Amino acid sequence: MPGRKTVLFVQHYPDGGSITGLLDLIRGLDPDRYRPVVSFRTPNPFVPEFEAAGIPVVVLDPEALPDPLAARPPDRAPRRTHSSPVRREVRRLLRRDLPAARRLRRVIHDHDVDLVHANNDVLSNRDAILAAMVTLRPVVVHVRWLHTYENDATLRIDKALARRPAQFFFMSQAVADGCRPLEIPAERQVVLDDPFHVADYDVVVPPGLAAELAIPAGGRVVLHVGRIIPWKGQDVFLRAMATVLLADPDAVGLLVGSPTDVSGRRFLAQLKALAADLGIGHRIVFAGSRRDVPRLIALSEVVVHCSTTPEPFGRVVVEAMAGGRPVIGADAGGVPEIIHPGVTGLLVAPGDHEQLGVAISGLLADPDEAAALGRRAREAVADRFTIEAHGDTVQAAYDEVLSA
Numbered sequence: 001m002p003g004r005k006t007v008l009f010v011q012h013y014p015d016g017g018s019i020t021g022l023l024d025l026i027r028g029l030d031p032d033r034y035r036p037v038v039s040f041r042t043p044n045p046f047v048p049e050f051e052a053a054g055i056p057v058v059v060l061d062p063e064a065l066p067d068p069l070a071a072r073p074p075d076r077a078p079r080r081t082h083s084s085p086v087r088r089e090v091r092r093l094l095r096r097d098l099p100a101a102r103r104l105r106r107v108i109h110d111h112d113v114d115l116v117h118a119n120n121d122v123l124s125n126r127d128a129i130l131a132a133m134v135t136l137r138p139v140v141v142h143v144r145w146l147h148t149y150e151n152d153a154t155l156r157i158d159k160a161l162a163r164r165p166a167q168f169f170f171m172s173q174a175v176a177d178g179c180r181p182l183e184i185p186a187e188r189q190v191v192l193d194d195p196f197h198v199a200d201y202d203v204v205v206p207p208g209l210a211a212e213l214a215i216p217a218g219g220r221v222v223l224h225v226g227r228i229i230p231w232k233g234q235d236v237f238l239r240a241m242a243t244v245l246l247a248d249p250d251a252v253g254l255l256v257g258s259p260t261d262v263s264g265r266r267f268l269a270q271l272k273a274l275a276a277d278l279g280i281g282h283r284i285v286f287a288g289s290r291r292d293v294p295r296l297i298a299l300s301e302v303v304v305h306c307s308t309t310p311e312p313f314g315r316v317v318v319e320a321m322a323g324g325r326p327v328i329g330a331d332a333g334g335v336p337e338i339i340h341p342g343v344t345g346l347l348v349a350p351g352d353h354e355q356l357g358v359a360i361s362g363l364l365a366d367p368d369e370a371a372a373l374g375r376r377a378r379e380a381v382a383d384r385f386t387i388e389a390h391g392d393t394v395q396a397a398y399d400e401v402l403s404a
Contacts, residue, residue: 005114005402006035008107010128011044013120014260016227017315018144019046021171021194022119025142026055028195028391034398037111041100056111060103089153093126100127101134108135115398118165121145122158122182129161138401140167142192146174146312146333149181158182166401169394171313172334190397194313195390198382201294201323209299213287219252222360223300223325225293225316226307228259228268233306233330235274236353240306242278243357248364251283256296258289297323301370302363305329308351314338318385321345321377326370328359344377 007029011022023046026036037056040047042064050057104127108116116132116139118125125141132139141162149155162168162182169192170176176191215221222241226232234255241253259265268286275281290296293316297303303320305311310333317338320327329335331347339345346363348355363370 004033004035005398006037006112007115007117007398008104008111008113009036009038009117009119010104010125011038011119012041012124013144014042014044017194017313018120019044021144021315022142023049023053024195024197024387025390025394026050027053028387028394030391030395033395037107037113039104039107058107058111060100060107085153089157093157097126097130101130104128104131105134108132108137113137115140115402117142119144121147121179122162123147123154126157126161129164133164138404139165140169140397140401141165142169142171143175143179144171144312145178146310147178147181149178151181155181166404167397169397172337174310174334174337175312190393192390192393193385194315194318195387196318196322196381196385197387198322198378201297201319201378203294203298203323205295205298209295213254213285213299215252215254215285215299216283218250219283220248220250220364221252221254221300221302222364223254223256223296223303223320224306225256225296225303225319226305227257228255228264228271230263230267231307231309232257233308233351234267234271236306236308236351236356237304238271238274238278238280238284239353240304240357240360241284242280243354244360244364245280245283247361249283251360251364253280253284254287254296254300255284256287256290256293293319294323297325300325301367302360303327304356304360305335306348306350306353306356307332309333310350311335317345318381321374322381322385324374324378326363326373327377328356328363340380343373344380345373 038050039058041060047057116128116137118128118141121143129139159182162184168184168189173191224237244251259268275284297320303325305317307330312334314335317327317329327345329339329347330350332350341347346359348359
């Protein structure tokens with residue numbers, strides 16, 4: 001279409017809410033004004049969803065395994081090596097960032113890209129920023145991780161690259177605060193909630209869903225959704241459920257999510273052993289990865305978020321609220337920016353399984369209060385987290401950047 005601009009969305013993290021948030025962002029763009037193209041560094045299971053939405057996808061290295069040098073989430077401790085921080089950064093630049101930047105440069109030319117949108121932090125998108133610099137394209141960065149920067153080579157490189165992007169989107173104020181060491185000018189910062197379509201959560205639970213999940217008859221479902229990884233706090237959830245089941249033996253803990261690496265698979269085995277040791281294995285369901293989260297929310301009576309490390313945002317918290325279910329969240333990171341305690345949900349201290357168990361038991365024991373929390377939560381999502389408002393903010397930023 002005449003005048004339509006092409007935006008290249010660069011996605012490197014292989015899973016998590018950043019991908020679903022990106023898909024919702026793109027769906028909210030005006031197709032008469034912007035043409036999206038998405039690049040993944042390596043093969044990704046979400047590619048068919050983008051293609052089904054009519055979005056062109058480029059896999060930079062289709063034969064590669066998941067990138068061993070991909071930036072780790074900031075809550076993970078870096079692997080100890082004998083090399084200095086400077087040597088590690090040089091190795092990262094030579095083995096990952098510069099080769100990927102060359103591939104992205106070709107994509108930018110082949111698709112006649114007008115603007116680069118780096119989806120995630122500066123660290124994981126150094127290649128996108130470098131490719132934009134070389135091709136003289138403007139670039140915006142959409143930060144979706146909470147960082148703890150130290151005064152080292154990583155900070156110095158990211159701080160230098162952060163001078164280039166014309167705009168930064170932060171998915172929460174907590175994320176913006178984590179990037180203060182980059183010294184990004186205030187006029188280039190926007191705190192931008194992820195978008196949600198409340199109607200997507202108006203679902204009817206299929207009659208056979210509980211049986212499909214092997215939920216015991218009459219089970220009152222307490223739902224936890226998240227990758228199987230220690231900082232997501234599934235062990236805290238299991239210990240809380242042990243307390244809940246003492247007061248309400250009809251409760252069932254439904255854990256949705258799968259491990260994505262060796263450490264995650266090891267943690268999954270530990271969780272199953274923990275459930276057995278606590279004597280609650282018969283009331284815990286490990287459902288694996290599912291793409292029908294709205295149906296699972298509708299099936300549940302309470303939804304729990306209990307990450308032990310601060311979340312950048314807390315997507316499942318908003319999903320539960322959109323589904324009209326009472327939600328309990330860990331009081332850290334971006335989650336307190338979403339939940340109004342006692343009005344749209346409850347907050348508990350991260351890692352405190354006793355406090356979490358009391359909160360779950362209280363909601364199960366008081367269905368009227370739980371329903372009221374769910375109703376108010378849904379209204380809050382409908383008012384604040386709209387795809388339309390999200391799209392308008394992003395497109396206004398694009399317009400300003402491109403006109404400059």
